[in-house]
Amino acid sequence: MIIRFVLLCALFLFIEFYSYQAFRTVIKLRWVLVSYQIISLLLLIFIIYSFTQFDRSIGQTKQTMFTMGLMLLVYVPKIVLTLIMFGEDIFRIGASLLNYFMYNATRKEMMPDRRKFVSQIALGLAAVPFLSLIYGIFEGKYNFKVIKQTVFFPDLPDAFDGFRITQISDVHSGSFDNPEKINYAIDLINEQEADMILFTGDIVNTHAKEMHPWLETFKRIKDYKYGKFSVLGNHDYGEYVTWPSEKEKDENFKEIKSLYGQIGFDLLLNEHTYIQKGDDKIALIGVENWGQNFKKAGDLNKASQNVHQDDFKVLMSHDPSHWEYEIKNHPKNFHLTLSGHTHGMQFGIEIPGYFKWSLAQYIYKQWAGLYENAGRYVYVNRGFGFHAYPGRVGIMPEITVIELKKGNNVA
Structure with a gap:
């Protein structure tokens, strides 16, 4: 020392x-x-x-x-x-x-x-x-960007051709200090024409009470025809502080899980559901946090139990290192994984379509945007909020709209 x-x-x-x-x-x-x-x-x-x-x-x-x-x-x-x-x-x-x-x-x-x-x-x-x-x-920490990404899959069920998913991640509500800007961001979310919204974890920094001033704001997120679903992030477990007792830590964790429900999201805890559209369906799978250097509560096999090999699958997993180490080569073939966690380090340089750099890339192989391996994809959301450094430079807060298309190309 x-x-x-x-x-x-x-x-x-x-x-x-x-x-x-x-x-x-x-x-x-x-x-x-x-x-x-x-x-x-x-x-x-x-x-x-x-x-x-x-x-x-x-x-x-x-x-x-x-x-x-x-x-x-x-x-x-x-x-x-x-x-x-x-x-x-x-x-x-x-x-x-x-x-x-x-x-x-x-x-x-x-x-x-x-x-x-x-x-x-x-x-x-x-x-x-x-x-x-x-x-x-x-300015940067509230400079919300809507990023639209089309992903093509040859085996996408016909009824889901053109299906649109809005994704948010890493809210970190305990860091917010400007209600007007957050309300503006909720309006941006609601303006997107999507069929479903997915929230890939980290609703708070540590304590459930951090979200209490923002509950009414996030309740304003509109209902979606095919649902609102979420998973937990590493900060949702309350493991970055010293608790007076395990009981208080457990109570905080229970309350954090209930926060997702209070703002209208169905929390998937190592489980799955099917999204039905017409005669077709896709499996939506949600795992708890699994990170290379963080809590490994995610159980991919449990979450996908009874999901068939030939089912089309969308997986929510907060930390993209999970995709790198377990998901991308998994025999069950998870077509699209949605993650967050990295925030792109909240500092970097991005010239869309030409150049992208951040210190995050030296820690995570997949740190912002879309990545592919053998026809399987992970999209890493840059995060809605901010943590530690109270700002964002170059890597702006993101609301993602992903469109699923039937085909063989990526756009």
Whole structure:
């Protein structure tokens, strides 16, 4: 623990030292530089103090989210500065060694001065994540996008050709702070012409009471001809806080499960149902959370018991790692899996149809959008809400509309 603390302090000092070099090279006014140092020190003390006040019996609060946002706002730009300024120092050291060994330079001539234009470039680049993170906190987290995706299946029952499913995921109601924006998002959901709506878990961060102020809002989600169904996400189990007793944890879990019913969704707990349309039907299967690094309560075999091999299947499973490790090669052939969980890390770059990047891709093989393996698909919703960082940059909150089509192509 002490070694970790020392290493962390050394890292912060390293970042602070190099980020200061960029300012010092460009700005020569002493009072500005002193003010920068004082403000940096006060911010660091506040961030450290706030994190030391984290109460694991309570979990995430508005204060911890504010602190996380502030830490990213302060240190992501400083990390950019550090990388560039440290890179320049490597160049300067190399140049000094060259001067010494090849040109017999004096000690004074040996080390080149810092170049002002490099510091200016560093400050300009650091401004990009700084401004982006501010946008993400004040606007991005509620910049809801409706994403429409058509998926083709050669064995889709004829009656379901053109069947439309709205998907939402990762509500994290305990993070909300703007009723107007959430009501706007519910209106967006209701405007979509779909046959069914599916909610793939994480209705709260931890406590059932987080959803209480938003129950009436989410009750506004309209009824659908073929139903409203949901599954649990990893946060719905209340496992990220320390509970006074197992009884209180169990009571919270029971209440969380009841929340889905209170907003009109049928919660599938390792079980399935059939959706009938005309003379055809599809199996809708819902498993509890199963994650590579999270709770493994999902039981795919139990949920699909008595579902036939040739039935067309839509599966709800919160964590896409379940698809990677159990579902995509399962002998029962789960045609379409709907997941969420990753949030796309709430930070990344997306140019639809051309480019998609996020740190999430280094953790999850399937992290946002549609993926295919041997004619089986998983769609990973980017999430409705937000968690930890109180914002979104590049990876916006999502309402998905998936259309099932009979055929052999993906559009």
